[in-house]
Each structure stands twice: as C-alpha cells, then as structure tokens.
Amino acid sequence: MPLALPLGTDDLTRCRFAISPLCQTHEALRMLRRPSRHGYHRSWLRRMRSTVTGLDLASLWLFMPPPGGYTPDFLGAPPEEPYPCFEDELARMRATDPALAHAEMTRSLACTPGLAESPRGRGALDDPAATVRRLADLTELAWHALLAPDWPRHRAVLEADIAHRSRQAADGGLDALLTGLHPAVDWADHTLTLRRYVDVPDAQRPDGRGVLLMPSVFVWPDVVSGFARPWQPTVIYPARGMGRLHTEPVPRPPEALARLLGHQRATVLAGLATPSSTTDLARRHALAPSTVSAHLSVLREAGLLVSRRQGHYVLYGRTALGDALLDRGVGPEAV
Structure with a gap:
C-alpha cells in the first residue's frame, strides 16, 4: 500500500x-x-x-x-534550519x-x-x-x-x-x-x-x-x-x-551582442540562466577562472550582473538589463 x-x-x-x-x-x-x-x-x-x-x-x-531498503536517517537527518x-x-x-x-x-x-x-x-x-x-x-x-x-x-x-x-x-x-x-x-x-x-x-x-x-x-x-x-x-x-542541471548546453549569445561585448563576455552573460560561481562558469565555458573573473567584473560594472555571497561562494546573476540585452541581442541604447 x-x-x-x-x-x-x-x-x-x-x-x-x-x-x-x-x-x-x-x-x-x-x-x-x-x-x-x-x-x-x-x-x-x-x-x-x-x-x-x-x-x-x-x-x-x-x-x-x-531500492526499497532503509538507509539510516541520521545520515541525512531533516535540517532544523x-x-x-x-x-x-x-x-x-x-x-x-x-x-x-x-x-x-x-x-x-x-x-x-x-x-x-x-x-x-x-x-x-x-x-x-x-x-x-x-x-x-x-x-x-x-x-x-x-x-x-x-x-x-x-x-x-x-x-x-x-x-x-x-x-x-x-x-x-x-x-x-x-x-x-x-x-x-x-x-x-x-x-x-x-x-x-x-x-x-x-x-x-x-x-x-x-x-x-x-x-x-x-x-x-x-x-x-x-x-x-x-x-x-x-x-x-x-x-x-x-534535469537540465548537467545536460543543458552552453547557450550561444546573439551575434549582435557578441560583437558589442566580445564573444567570451557575451557567452558568460548568456550562461547565467541560474546564479553561478566563478568556478562553475569557468568549468562550464572551459575558461580560466581569472578570465571569467575579469569578464564578470566588467559585466557587473556595466549593470548587467549582480553578485551575492552565499557561504564560501560568490554567486553571479543577471539583472533585468542583462536579461533584456539577451532577449533583444542589441546594445543598451535599444533597451
């Protein structure tokens, strides 16, 4: 039953x-x-x-x-917080x-x-x-x-x-x-x-x-x-x-946006469908962490990203302006 x-x-x-x-x-x-x-x-x-x-x-x-057997609950007890x-x-x-x-x-x-x-x-x-x-x-x-x-x-x-x-x-x-x-x-x-x-x-x-x-x-x-x-x-x-966590392909940015920002920087922006860390982005895009960090700094200064600390990590996510750029595939003057 x-x-x-x-x-x-x-x-x-x-x-x-x-x-x-x-x-x-x-x-x-x-x-x-x-x-x-x-x-x-x-x-x-x-x-x-x-x-x-x-x-x-x-x-x-x-x-x-x-499957169907019992795993001790103390191995993964329900959290209190x-x-x-x-x-x-x-x-x-x-x-x-x-x-x-x-x-x-x-x-x-x-x-x-x-x-x-x-x-x-x-x-x-x-x-x-x-x-x-x-x-x-x-x-x-x-x-x-x-x-x-x-x-x-x-x-x-x-x-x-x-x-x-x-x-x-x-x-x-x-x-x-x-x-x-x-x-x-x-x-x-x-x-x-x-x-x-x-x-x-x-x-x-x-x-x-x-x-x-x-x-x-x-x-x-x-x-x-x-x-x-x-x-x-x-x-x-x-x-x-x-289901998309490990299988989702790296998105390709719009060509106009890639010309405006540079291909790597535009690809990093496009890849932030969910908040991610520098290490995660580096692995996903096959880039050096220092390269990703430099791109993230520029994108954040331009108002296209925000960052927040979560434990030992800093997560980056797109702002509404960053989303709008990807949706239109054009420069800020058209937003």
Whole structure:
C-alpha cells in the first residue's frame, strides 16, 4: 500500500521548506549505487567516475541497501534550519546518539539477508559511536569530492524550486502547492499520499509538527519520506529544473551582442540562466577562472550582473538589463 500522511490543522500551518547539503550528499551517493535509474545525470556520473574510483566508501555503501531498503536517517537527518551549511549539518551528524545510531543501523543492515551477521556488519554495530565518526568522515570526503564544486549551481536550482512552489501557495493556497508537488504525490481529504512509497507498520505519521518539504537534485524518479523517530516527517521530491542541471548546453549569445561585448563576455552573460560561481562558469565555458573573473567584473560594472555571497561562494546573476540585452541581442541604447 502507498504511504498516507494525514495532515491536521497544526501540520498544515507548520509545513516548511529546507535545503540540505548533507541530504543531497547522501542522495548523490545512493544514485551512484544505481546509476541506471538516473539518466538525467549521466554526464555528472561520467565526470565523477574517476573521482569515485579513488574513494573508499565501503563503510557508507554498507548502509545503502537496494531500492526499497532503509538507509539510516541520521545520515541525512531533516535540517532544523531552512538553509543550513554543510559543516553545521555534519557536526549534528557527528553528535548522533550511539543508541539511536545502533537502532537505525540494525534496521538498515536487516534489509540485506546475512549482512548484520557478517564481519563488517558486526564490526559496525559493536561500536556505534566509532561507526558514526567513520561515516561522518567519509560523508565529509564525499561532499568535498562530489558535490562542493557544483553546490552553488545545485543550490540555485533548489532555491528556484522553492520560489516557484511558494508562488503556487501564494496564488492558490496549500492545495495548489501540495497537489502540484509531484505526479506520484496525491493530496485529497487532508491526506498526502505517496503512491510510489511502500507503507510500513512503524511509518512516521504527522503529529502536529508539520511536514518538511525538501527539493532534491538526485532523488529522481522517487519521492522519499523520512519515517523514523525522532525526526520530523519529511517528503523529499525531485526539484524542478534538475534535469537540465548537467545536460543543458552552453547557450550561444546573439551575434549582435557578441560583437558589442566580445564573444567570451557575451557567452558568460548568456550562461547565467541560474546564479553561478566563478568556478562553475569557468568549468562550464572551459575558461580560466581569472578570465571569467575579469569578464564578470566588467559585466557587473556595466549593470548587467549582480553578485551575492552565499557561504564560501560568490554567486553571479543577471539583472533585468542583462536579461533584456539577451532577449533583444542589441546594445543598451535599444533597451
């Protein structure tokens, strides 16, 4: 049977969104375990192949069973803040109660017959505190190797999804938001039903704390729900636009604009469909970071870009004037 989440009045008034870099890291790792199901990210998988080969992630793979199995929730616990940084989430993971970790790891290992009794399984359960530390160290390694270089672009996609759904709620109320969450999610009679998710006897039910909605780049084609206590009930769904994240070709600027600004500078401007960092733009356009930085400075001084700091990154995005130039493909005098 599908998983049904009946939402009372308190739950509806406390529904919230969040973006979790820790959760995204483990969703990316799960995707690496079953790449055939994630055609949208084939270019990312090809780019990460050599990186993954150089990582020893066996201890993490131990707790990522086949589809339908349980992954310990403490590996990617629902964040308490809307936009936590990875370091804060990792510190919270490191502080996991060993008794809770033991219970969740036992449940995960039981999904694969014989794994709990294997030397690796017994070793992990014999010292849960040490296992949590080891899993946290590997998660930090995976974050820096697999996700951190792309995180500004990923976060921009996730933020755009939340902005879109917030507008849906503003225009049509929570009914419009929950009805349009995903084709596999139904909303009727105050019940959120995940049709592709199997119900289990101890599934977490909303209890007045609300439901946390988290867009994900890597969860497709699934919708995932966290159900183990003490975590807040959570629905993780595929973000809008995630299919173009790694496959979208570099746009070609209008010829008139390229003549006005120079081809490279116009291409950088055209490539800022979503806010991006200097490093991301350099990789996307096959340019040196110093070259991209120089182009961005000129474009910002001309009023075509704005920048904002986000954690350790500076993200650049087009202004209305920059959008207008691309739409018309002509110089500022025609805007």
